[in-house]
Amino acid sequence: MAIYLIRFTTWGSWSLLFSFFAVWLSEESPFSAGAISMLGASIALCNRAGSLLFVRWVARTEIRHLLVLTQSLISLAIAALYLLHAARNYSLAAWLPLVCLYGLGHSLASLAQLTYIAAGHTGSDHVKAFSLENVALNLSAGITPYASALILKHWPAYYPLFPLLYCAATVALCLCLGAPKGEQNGERERHSQTPKAGSAAGVALFLAINALSFFAFSHFYNVFPLHAQTRLDPEAIGLWFALSSGLIVVLQLPLTRLLAGLRRGVLMVGSNLLMGIGMLALFHASGTPAVALGAVLLLTLAEMVFGPLYQVMALSLFPGRPAFAMAVLTLTWALAEALATGTGLYLVAQGHAWLTFALAAGACLLVATIALLCMRGGASVPMGRSLAARH
Numbered sequence: 001m002a003i004y005l006i007r008f009t010t011w012g013s014w015s016l017l018f019s020f021f022a023v024w025l026s027e028e029s030p031f032s033a034g035a036i037s038m039l040g041a042s043i044a045l046c047n048r049a050g051s052l053l054f055v056r057w058v059a060r061t062e063i064r065h066l067l068v069l070t071q072s073l074i075s076l077a078i079a080a081l082y083l084l085h086a087a088r089n090y091s092l093a094a095w096l097p098l099v100c101l102y103g104l105g106h107s108l109a110s111l112a113q114l115t116y117i118a119a120g121h122t123g124s125d126h127v128k129a130f131s132l133e134n135v136a137l138n139l140s141a142g143i144t145p146y147a148s149a150l151i152l153k154h155w156p157a158y159y160p161l162f163p164l165l166y167c168a169a170t171v172a173l174c175l176c177l178g179a180p181k182g183e184q185n186g187e188r189e190r191h192s193q194t195p196k197a198g199s200a201a202g203v204a205l206f207l208a209i210n211a212l213s214f215f216a217f218s219h220f221y222n223v224f225p226l227h228a229q230t231r232l233d234p235e236a237i238g239l240w241f242a243l244s245s246g247l248i249v250v251l252q253l254p255l256t257r258l259l260a261g262l263r264r265g266v267l268m269v270g271s272n273l274l275m276g277i278g279m280l281a282l283f284h285a286s287g288t289p290a291v292a293l294g295a296v297l298l299l300t301l302a303e304m305v306f307g308p309l310y311q312v313m314a315l316s317l318f319p320g321r322p323a324f325a326m327a328v329l330t331l332t333w334a335l336a337e338a339l340a341t342g343t344g345l346y347l348v349a350q351g352h353a354w355l356t357f358a359l360a361a362g363a364c365l366l367v368a369t370i371a372l373l374c375m376r377g378g379a380s381v382p383m384g385r386s387l388a389a390r391h
Contacts, residue, residue, distance in 0.1 A: 040222070
């Protein structure tokens with residue numbers, strides 16, 4: 001259970017700053033739209049991909065030591081960003097390395113946690129374990145953006161400092177986290193480096209599918225706040241995020257059980273079609289509450305399906321290599337999120353929000369089409385198994 005509490009706190013320290021980071025920069029700093037999009041894309045890229053260079057080290061290092069180190073890196077970056085802001089120093093050359101360090105700390109923390117779960121140390125099968133991970137993450141994601149909005153509204157000068165509270169909680173929870181069960185560090189390392197994987201074509205196609213889906217989904221949390229800020233205040237946007245996360249907390253496990261017998265290709269098609277419609281609705285969500293509610297419901301249902309699905313499929317393609325599988329998956333998400341964040345924020349700032357949300361919807365439609373073709377043509381991506389299949 002401690003690993004899921006840690007997932008809650010580590011995501012909280014990320015979300016508390018990043019949820020309205022672009023909005024905070026646009027209101028509190030003289031950075032241009034291009035500079036803000038660069039900072040937003042860089043922090044997202046480092047958060048998703050920074051740990052890829054440290055896969056071997058993560059696989060053989062005790063998770064508690066890793067987590068304490070990452071929280072130290074995050075705290076250092078936070079303190080330095082606050083000091084720069086307090087000194088009114090807005091040099092991009094100074095801010096960029098710090099946001100990258102902040103993202104890297106979170107990337108290492110996430111990979112350590114996902115590897116711990118993927119290696120089977122929770123005692124649950126992968127589908128249930130990743131579903132619980134999604135519940136913990138979204139419980140945090142539901143609370144934190146609203147808290148972030150309140151901080152932005154009432155204490156904007158201290159906005160960068162508040163993630164330190166979550167960092168302290170993570171370090172305290174490390175004391176309750178048990179060592180990996182049944183394997184010593186050396187055994188974990190050998191197991192994680194088993195040289196067996198899916199075909200190159202299957203891996204490439206699966207990663208392309210992941211990139212397209214995550215490119216689209218990133219618009220919800222990373223681009224929508226800036227798009228909607230002219231009509232909705234941050235608190236209202238935070239409430240929509242809270243609703244999405246609340247639905248996941250309540251419905252994730254029941255929905256996972258309900259869909260357990262369906263083929264993966266069917267789940268992929270359905271979730272991406274829902275997300276594509278949700279993206280089109282999200283463009284209009286800032287002006288119509290009913291449309292906003294529909295968009296949130298569609299995007300939430302999609303996330304509950306494709307999130308655990310893609311994680312389990314990654315383990316199928318890289319059996320016996322949980323750290324590598326999670327790192328590759330995270331890198332794909334990183335590139336997609338960075339592209340979505342950078343281009344999305346820039347297009348919104350330039351008054352072309354319709355284009356970025358149309359691109360997101362198109363990416364979802366492309367994934368659904370690829371999945372249909374894979375099911376008909378017997379492609380090498382493991383589409384045929386049900387979500388309930390164990391690995």
